[in-house]
Amino acid sequence: MDVRARRERLVGTYRTRRDQVVDLVERIPVLGRLVSEFVRIEFIDRCMLIAAQGLLALIPTFVVLVAFFPHLMGSGVHQFADATGLGSTGDETIAGDVSIDQVRTQTGVIGIVITLLSATSFARAIQRMYERVWEVPHVGGVSGARRCFLWLLGWLASVQTVSGVLRLVSGPDGLVPVLARLGLQVLLVAAVWLVTSRVLLFGRVPWSHLVLGALVTSVLQVLYARSSGLVMQPYVEQNAEQFGTLGVILAISTWMIGFGAILVGSSLVGRVVSEDPTVGHILRSSEATARSGWALARRAVGRGAPR
Incomplete structure (x- = not known):
C-alpha cells in the first residue's frame, strides 16, 4: 500500500469537502451567520454551564420539594424521570441512598428557602445565555436575582401545569389523538419558553422576535424527551449496575447536556432566522397574502348571505 498516495487522496478529499462547505455557507447567508454566531456565544461552554447548574442546583431542589410537597410535585418528577430514562431502576437506586423521611427531618423551612435560592443559579445560567445570544447587557444585582x-x-409551576393538562387530555391511542396531544404539548411548552425568554431578558427583546426560538425549543424538547425516554433507559440501567447512584447521576448529566444544547441552539437559530432580511420578506409576504385571502373570503361570504 502506498501510504503517501493514500495520504494525498485523503488530503484532497478533505480540501474538496471543505471548499464545498465554504461555498454552501457563502450561498446561504443565514448559514454563514449561524456558524459565526455559534462560535461567538461559545456554544459548548453555554451548554455545559446550563447542564452543570441544572444538575447541581435543580435536582436537589426537586428532591426537597418532593419530600415536602409530594402531591404537588409528583407528576412533574414522574415526567422528568420518563424523559431522562430514569425509570424504576434509577428510582430504586436513588431511593436506596436518599430517604424522603430523612430529607423532611433534616430540612426545615430555612433549608427549603436556601435550596430554592441556590437553585436560582440554574435560572441565572439561562438568563446569561439569552443575554449572550441577543447581545444585551447583563442584569444582575438584586433586580436580576429577584x-x-x-x-x-x-x-x-408551569411544569406541573403542562403535565396536568396532558394527563387530563389523555385518551385513545389512535394516530389522530396522539398527534393532537403532541401538538398541544408543543404549544404549551412553546408558551412556557416564550414567556421565559421575555422575562429573563427583562422585556428588552420584542415578543415577535422570540416566537420562533420558543417554537423551535418546544419542538426539539418534546421530541428529545419522548425519544430519550426510550434511548436513555438501557443507558441508565447499565450505569446503575456498574456505578450505582453515581452512574445514575452521570446518565442524568448526559441528558442535561443535550437539554442545554437544545436551549442554546434553538435560541440562536430563532434570533438569526428572525432577523434575516430574506426570511422577514417571506414572512411579511405570507402575512399580506393571508390577510388579502381572508378579506376576499369575508367579502364572498357577505355577498352570498341572504338579504
Whole structure:
C-alpha cells in the first residue's frame, strides 16, 4: 500500500469537502451567520454551564420539594424521570441512598428557602445565555436575582401545569389523538419558553422576535424527551449496575447536556432566522397574502348571505 498516495487522496478529499462547505455557507447567508454566531456565544461552554447548574442546583431542589410537597410535585418528577430514562431502576437506586423521611427531618423551612435560592443559579445560567445570544447587557444585582427567583417558581409551576393538562387530555391511542396531544404539548411548552425568554431578558427583546426560538425549543424538547425516554433507559440501567447512584447521576448529566444544547441552539437559530432580511420578506409576504385571502373570503361570504 502506498501510504503517501493514500495520504494525498485523503488530503484532497478533505480540501474538496471543505471548499464545498465554504461555498454552501457563502450561498446561504443565514448559514454563514449561524456558524459565526455559534462560535461567538461559545456554544459548548453555554451548554455545559446550563447542564452543570441544572444538575447541581435543580435536582436537589426537586428532591426537597418532593419530600415536602409530594402531591404537588409528583407528576412533574414522574415526567422528568420518563424523559431522562430514569425509570424504576434509577428510582430504586436513588431511593436506596436518599430517604424522603430523612430529607423532611433534616430540612426545615430555612433549608427549603436556601435550596430554592441556590437553585436560582440554574435560572441565572439561562438568563446569561439569552443575554449572550441577543447581545444585551447583563442584569444582575438584586433586580436580576429577584427576577430569576420568581421565574424559577413560575417555571416549576408551569411544569406541573403542562403535565396536568396532558394527563387530563389523555385518551385513545389512535394516530389522530396522539398527534393532537403532541401538538398541544408543543404549544404549551412553546408558551412556557416564550414567556421565559421575555422575562429573563427583562422585556428588552420584542415578543415577535422570540416566537420562533420558543417554537423551535418546544419542538426539539418534546421530541428529545419522548425519544430519550426510550434511548436513555438501557443507558441508565447499565450505569446503575456498574456505578450505582453515581452512574445514575452521570446518565442524568448526559441528558442535561443535550437539554442545554437544545436551549442554546434553538435560541440562536430563532434570533438569526428572525432577523434575516430574506426570511422577514417571506414572512411579511405570507402575512399580506393571508390577510388579502381572508378579506376576499369575508367579502364572498357577505355577498352570498341572504338579504
